[in-house]
Amino acid sequence: MIPSPRTATSLPRLLSGWAAGAFGFVVVMLGGWWFTVAVGLIVHLGLLEFFRMAQFKGIRPATKTTLVAVQLLLVTTQLASGGGWFAGDVAAAVLPASGAVICGWLLLQPVTGTIADIAASIFGLFYLGFLPSYWIRLRDLEGSGLALTLLACFLIVATDIGSYVVGRRLGRHPLSPISPGKTVEGALGGVACSMAVGALGGTWIGWSWGWLIGAVLGAVVAVFALVGDLTESMMKRDAGLKDSGDAIPGHGGVLDRIDSYLFVPAVVYSLVTLVLPLVQG
Numbered sequence: 001m002i003p004s005p006r007t008a009t010s011l012p013r014l015l016s017g018w019a020a021g022a023f024g025f026v027v028v029m030l031g032g033w034w035f036t037v038a039v040g041l042i043v044h045l046g047l048l049e050f051f052r053m054a055q056f057k058g059i060r061p062a063t064k065t066t067l068v069a070v071q072l073l074l075v076t077t078q079l080a081s082g083g084g085w086f087a088g089d090v091a092a093a094v095l096p097a098s099g100a101v102i103c104g105w106l107l108l109q110p111v112t113g114t115i116a117d118i119a120a121s122i123f124g125l126f127y128l129g130f131l132p133s134y135w136i137r138l139r140d141l142e143g144s145g146l147a148l149t150l151l152a153c154f155l156i157v158a159t160d161i162g163s164y165v166v167g168r169r170l171g172r173h174p175l176s177p178i179s180p181g182k183t184v185e186g187a188l189g190g191v192a193c194s195m196a197v198g199a200l201g202g203t204w205i206g207w208s209w210g211w212l213i214g215a216v217l218g219a220v221v222a223v224f225a226l227v228g229d230l231t232e233s234m235m236k237r238d239a240g241l242k243d244s245g246d247a248i249p250g251h252g253g254v255l256d257r258i259d260s261y262l263f264v265p266a267v268v269y270s271l272v273t274l275v276l277p278l279v280q281g
Contacts, residue, residue, distance in 0.1 A: 020257060028146070031146065033078060035135075035136065035139050036074055036075065036077075040070075040071055040075075043070060043129065043132045043258075044067060044071070045254040046128050046255040046258055047067060047070060047128040048063075049253045049254060049255045050124055050127065050244070050255060051063045053235055053236065053239040053241060054120040054124075056241065057239055059114075059120045060111070060117050061121040062102045062105045062106050065102050065121070066098075066124050066125050069098035069101065070124075070128060070129035073094045073095060073098065073133055074132070077091060077133040078140070079091065081136070081137070095125070095130055099125065102121045102122060103118060106118060106121065131266055132261075132262065134266040134268075134269050135261075135265045137265070138152065138265050138268060138269045141269075141273075144205065144272070147204075148205075148272060151214075152221065152264055152265060153261075154197055155194045155197055155201070155221040155222070156194075156221060156225045156261060158193045158196070158197040159193065159194045159221065159222040159226070159260070160190065162192060162222075163187060163189055163226075164186070166186050166190070166193075167183045167187075170189070171184075172185060175187050178230055179229070179233040182230075187226060191222040191223070193222075194218035194221055195215040195218040195222070196218070197218055198215050198217045198218025199211040199212075202217065207276070207280065208279075208280055213276070213279065220267060220271065224263040224264050224267050225260040226260075227263055228260045228261070231263075232244065232255055232256070232259035233259075
């Protein structure tokens with residue numbers, strides 16, 4: 001089966017895509033609280049769309065409580081980067097404490113919450129709170145935070161471009177029924193493109209065997225970016241929605257644009273803080 005060809009990119013899609021990219025680049029360069037506030041705004045909008053999808057399935061998540069918990073998680077993550085009291089157990093305790101508060105809120109409702117209500121709320125906290133908090137951790141890494149954050153973003157963009165170009169020209173074999181437009185060839189093209197950018201990035205940062213480590217990092221990022229994309233597609237398919245929203249002209253919702261960016265930062269952060277020192281040592 002050969003997927004149907006994609007339509008030409010519209011002007012609103014191009015303009016909104018460039019605007020989003022420029023905004024992302026500026027806040028990454030600024031770092032600190034500017035970056036944290038930007039991440040908080042984006043995940044707030046994404047979480048609203050996620051809960052909208054859940055409500056289409058008849059689920060009643062603890063929307064307001066989870067929205068507040070997510071912002072608290074992001075703020076304490078930024079505070080922890082400055083050392084002191086928040087660098088210890090306080091920031092780490094926010095996630096389990098928030099989960100307990102969410103469950104308590106659902107218990108107090110006139111109609112007692114269900115397993116689905118609890119699961120959607122806790123997953124929202126994890127999916128659009130805990131995972132994005134790793135962007136803040138990554139950006140705040142002393143010395144290399146800016147370079148690593150930019151590299152992670154460039155690898156995701158390279159994955160998207162490689163998947164689109166190769167998939168459109170050479171795509172023949174569908175990757176998953178969850179997202180019919182994606183092909184195996186496109187996915188491989190995305191991995192290859194990300195590996196090439198990773199090799200350049202690893203050399204630019206100055207790692208020993210930087211081109212090889214960067215290429216491996218590129219392959220890992222491409223895989224997890226694809227997992228993030230397909231995960232959101234799976235949720236939209238289950239909810240019977242084409243897009244998570246209509247906030248971005250030509251692109252759909254905020255969640256449609258950030259899905260590839262959700263799993264990646266935790267993976268990159270773990271690799272550069274746990275695995276890379278062993279390899280470099």
